[in-house]
Amino acid sequence: MTNVGPSWTPDQLQRDPHANPQKATRVQSMFSAIAPSYDLNNRIHSFGLDQSWRRRTVREIANRLGSLRDKKILDVACGTGDLTELLYAAGANATGGDYTPAMLEIAKSKSRKFSDFGLRLRYLDADATQLAFDNASFDAVTIAFGLRNVSSPEKAIAEFFRVLRPGGTLAILEFDQPRSKFVRFFHNLYTERVMPFTATLIARDRSGAYKYLPRSVATFLSPQGIAQFAAASGFERIQHHSLTFGTCALTLATRPLV
Ligand SMILES: C[S@@+](CC[C@H](N)C(=O)[O-])C[C@H]1O[C@@H](n2cnc3c(N)ncnc32)[C@H](O)[C@@H]1O
Incomplete structure (x- = not known):
């Protein structure tokens, strides 16, 4: 689908896109x-x-x-369901939730090939900042490349804490900025100059999504900032894994037993 117009103008992207009061609707129209x-x-x-x-x-x-077999896992901001499917394939009872219907439709159509689609793998409309699930109802909550796109990451993390059972695990996968100046130079060249051009061509995009992407990474929380929000919500055992020369970071945290 080619979209009707820009979700982000160059001027809006020059400022901090996370501070834009219409971030939620702009992100939704972009996806x-x-x-x-x-x-x-x-x-x-x-x-x-x-x-x-x-x-x-x-x-x-x-x-x-210990194992994912039959564990109840909520994949927030699941998009087209790539992580949700992997959780399901590992034996979990996986629920993917997202607030962009077009992304969810693709997730659903990809998953119809699985025999227990709708039972052990399901997709629902869900807003990360206002989850319609009971307290303590999941063994794990995941969010991959989603927290950066949420209007209030702080609110979302507090919601993740609420819906996790005591002892449950939170996993946040997000882009990061490489520490090494050498890696950072080439990484920035690629993400700021090459990728926005080629990805925009492939998507025939007019929303500005692939210009928003590097800008939203550059202006977003570091893994340490994410950890601070997680600690403030009550999480413990917060740990980071730096992936692929620091271009991506996985943050894990546990809801305490008491
Ligand atoms: C970059 S995609 C990530 C999709 C998927 N998790 C992945 O690994 O590819 C970001 C997703 O976040 C979703 N999103 C952004 N804000 C959200 C919110 N408040 N609640 C639910 N989903 C949200 C968007 O609709 C989009 O599908």
């Missing part, structure tokens, strides 16, 4: 516009690494919980 080519762009522009980062997320949660 509606790029949904059909979202997976293809991910694979091409991460050289397939995006799936390896999601697989690492699944392994680290399994390490914390």
Whole structure:
């Protein structure tokens, strides 16, 4: 689908997009516009690494919980469902939730191939900052490349704490800025100059999504900032894994038993 117009103007992106009062609706219209080519762009522009980062997320949660078999896991901001599917494939009872219908539709159509779609794998409309689930109803909550796009990450993390059972695990996968100046130079060249051009062409995008992407990473919380919000919500055992030269970070945290 080619979208009707820009979700982000160059002027808005020059400022901090996270401070934009219409961030939620702009993010939603942007993902509606790029949904059909979202997976293809991910694979091409991460050289397939995006799936390896999601697989690492699944392994680290399994390490914390013992096993994923029959564990109830909520994948927030699930988009087209790549992480939700991996959680399901690892044996979990996986629920993907997102607030962009176009992304959820793709997730659902990809999942119809699974025999127990609708039972052990399901997708629902869900807002990360206002989850319609009972307290303590999940063994794990995941969010991959989603927290940066949420209007209030602080509110979302407090919601993740609420819906997790005591002892449950939170996993946040998000882009990061490489520490090494050398890596950072080439990484920035790629994410700020090459990728916005090629991804925009592939998606035939007019929303500005692939210009928003590097800008939203540069202006977002560091893993340490995410950890501070998690600690403030009550999480403990907060741990980071830096992935692929620091271009991505996985933050894990546990809801205390008492
Ligand atoms: C970059 S995509 C990530 C999708 C998927 N998790 C992945 O690994 O590819 C970000 C997703 O966050 C969703 N999103 C942003 N804010 C949200 C919110 N408040 N509640 C639910 N989903 C949200 C968008 O609709 C979009 O599908």
